[in-house]
Amino acid sequence: MEAKEPLIIRDKSQMRQWSRSMRAQGKTIGLVPTMGYLHEGHLSLLREAHKQTHLTVVSIYVNPGQFTPSEDLSTYPSDFHGDIKKLMSVPGGVDVVFHPHNLYDYGSSGCGDGVEREVRREKEGGEGVVSCLEERGLGHETWVRVERLEKGMCGKSRPVFFRGVATVVSKLFNIVDPDFAFFGKKDYQQWRIIRRMVRDLDFSIEVIGVEMVRDDDGLAMSSRNVHLSPEDRKKALSINQSLSKAKCAAEKGLVNCTVLKNSVTIAILEAGGRIDYAEIVDQESLEAVDEIKGAVVFCVAAWFGKVRLIDNLEINV
Amino acid sequence: MEAKEPLIIRDKSQMRQWSRSMRAQGKTIGLVPTMGYLHEGHLSLLREAHKQTHLTVVSIYVNPGQFTPSEDLSTYPSDFHGDIKKLMSVPGGVDVVFHPHNLYDYGSSGCGDGVEREVRREKEGGEGVVSCLEERGLGHETWVRVERLEKGMCGKSRPVFFRGVATVVSKLFNIVDPDFAFFGKKDYQQWRIIRRMVRDLDFSIEVIGVEMVRDDDGLAMSSRNVHLSPEDRKKALSINQSLSKAKCAAEKGLVNCTVLKNSVTIAILEAGGRIDYAEIVDQESLEAVDEIKGAVVFCVAAWFGKVRLIDNLEINV
Structure with a gap:
């Protein structure tokens, strides 16, 4: 065509x-x-x-x-x-x-x-x-x-x-x-x-x-990804990987947001990123929640090198 | 019809x-x-x-x-x-x-x-x-x-x-x-x-x-005028009367805004009103001017009793 x-x-x-x-x-x-x-x-x-x-x-x-x-x-x-x-x-x-x-x-x-x-x-x-x-x-x-x-x-x-x-x-x-x-x-x-x-x-x-689109390796697509060095790009996968793990854990009953946020923060820090925020918020009001009870979204912003990336996963338990 | x-x-x-x-x-x-x-x-x-x-x-x-x-x-x-x-x-x-x-x-x-x-x-x-x-x-x-x-x-x-x-x-x-x-x-x-x-x-x-519409006595029409007592209504005419005088004075060459604003303020106070503001500003930017050089507007807000009234006159010299 x-x-x-x-x-x-x-x-x-x-x-x-x-x-x-x-x-x-x-x-x-x-x-x-x-x-x-x-x-x-x-x-x-x-x-x-x-x-x-x-x-x-x-x-x-x-x-x-x-x-x-x-x-x-x-x-x-x-x-x-x-x-x-x-x-x-x-x-x-x-x-x-x-x-x-x-x-x-x-x-x-x-x-x-x-x-x-x-x-x-x-x-x-x-x-x-x-x-x-x-x-x-x-x-x-x-x-x-x-x-x-x-x-x-x-x-x-x-x-x-x-x-x-x-x-x-x-x-x-x-x-x-x-x-x-x-x-x-x-x-x-x-x-x-x-x-x-x-x-x-x-x-x-x-x-x-x-719905967002991810590359084959799971990184959320962004125009800013072009600025990532190959090393930083690999490190940045810690965002989506840790978010996915947190979502699985939440679906299995781990609903304490402090624990979930810590797990993501630590994974990103250990990979060499800098956290801007890692928050679990109500999907509608975007107000932070302490415990996952309904429809929330886990949102992350982190720096790898000079590039600031954002990602999120909706969690409905 | x-x-x-x-x-x-x-x-x-x-x-x-x-x-x-x-x-x-x-x-x-x-x-x-x-x-x-x-x-x-x-x-x-x-x-x-x-x-x-x-x-x-x-x-x-x-x-x-x-x-x-x-x-x-x-x-x-x-x-x-x-x-x-x-x-x-x-x-x-x-x-x-x-x-x-x-x-x-x-x-x-x-x-x-x-x-x-x-x-x-x-x-x-x-x-x-x-x-x-x-x-x-x-x-x-x-x-x-x-x-x-x-x-x-x-x-x-x-x-x-x-x-x-x-x-x-x-x-x-x-x-x-x-x-x-x-x-x-x-x-x-x-x-x-x-x-x-x-x-x-x-x-x-x-x-x-x-363009604004005035009553026969010169008071700017406003839905709030209904709340004016007959006495306050008479007193409120000091606004449009003093504004008109100031405009005439400006057109005759009195372009010092402090003098013009003082004349309006005094007239309203003497009539028994309370001034909220009396300002001479550029017609476009609404920034205060010290001296009238071009297209300005003389804006006043004043209280008579419990009623706040506004009025203005454009002056182009």
Whole structure:
């Protein structure tokens, strides 16, 4: 089968027009938001979208709003042409790749006047941590906060992350106007936050969580894996291996979370990783539990070398 | 001319369906968000909407999310049937009145599980000021913040106000999905905040600011005016009278803002009012200016008895 060339749209208003005209024809639209450097995990989201919608849009945009100046925005991997090839390899391909230059450049539109901007990358302290996007004057200043769910786990070590994610996803939702949006459950907290945001702000969009995809050795797929040395990659398997053991133990009746978290922490430390967090939380509220009684998720973030990896396993006992 | 009976919709999904079906017929929709107890100011928004759109929706909803427990949510005036009559008195009437019971009751939808909620009206201190809506567990937790514009003027004395306004307007935008939304410039800061939010979150909506409407004596129309005693109402005229004098003085070359603000402050105090703020700010950034050089707006909030009133005048010199 000849692979379908996607339409590549870089302009917000062109994207919106496309969606409007397709909707007027009675088509449903599925959005897969990504930061590019696609892997099988992303492609599985696209495959899921094909099952549920007439048309598919994959957005590729590395969002400065979710990185702090000390994080890895500048080294985040990208390969646009490779991404297009991968998308074309999926049966059905993708209808549109939305690949904007800058989602925060408002030019002189919207407010009638010119936009004065200055990125304050060096700012620290006083007014709290800032993202790579922090601006003054008439620059971007609107942020969507999912105030309880954003606090724990990744929110602790990445203080602007979920604010940036919720905000850029709101923008993408308003630009693409999809009927369905597809998020990987590998980013479990992100998925829950987006679902909550959609509920709380009454977006007319169904958010679908898609199971994570692992490499043959069990490592959770991530665009950041490319930065792992071969040695670190082997060591990083301690995450999924210890999580799997913990899940088995829980299913056999070991429900004390301190014991389970210690087992994972020790395994990762012994392999040479640094733990950011290892938490067992309620699947819905993401509140920590002491003992596994119902539907929980065991979430881990750990550093191997300069790479921070996350992984999780749902446990239902 | 026989007045048109509006369709009254109380359910979010019914509202959304109506908009979708109208849009499918090629109609444009104008939204006038209100908290009810309508006066000529609101009706002027509806008249403006008639000029620009095929169909009009007026929402009537007193939003708990923008009040603190110590503010006047419980005494906010309402008269739904009177409101409908007033809307029907406008030539062309209104197509839909969207009058939801509770925009924050998510039932068991959206997250798959039941929603545990507890209003914490008494909470103070520790985690900052809270609104009448503050919840825990699985209740509402997503807030839209327009971080610079929300800080000054009304934001100082009403710390949850603009967070609540931006959030409920986002919800209304997502539910009603209008092409145009109409806001009064009497609530100048609110109007600017909504415009900035629409730009920053890429809502596909044009926000129209409509000039404020005054009573014959010059008092800015407000639903809260009904709470003024006849004496306080007379005293309150000091606001618009002193603002007008200041504007005249500025146009004649008195551009020192300290002098101008003092003149308004003294006039209101002498009349028996209490000043919340009297500020001269840039029309776009709402940043205070020391000297009037371009397009500014002179904004005042003052208490007369138990009623807090706001007013403003644009000055372009």
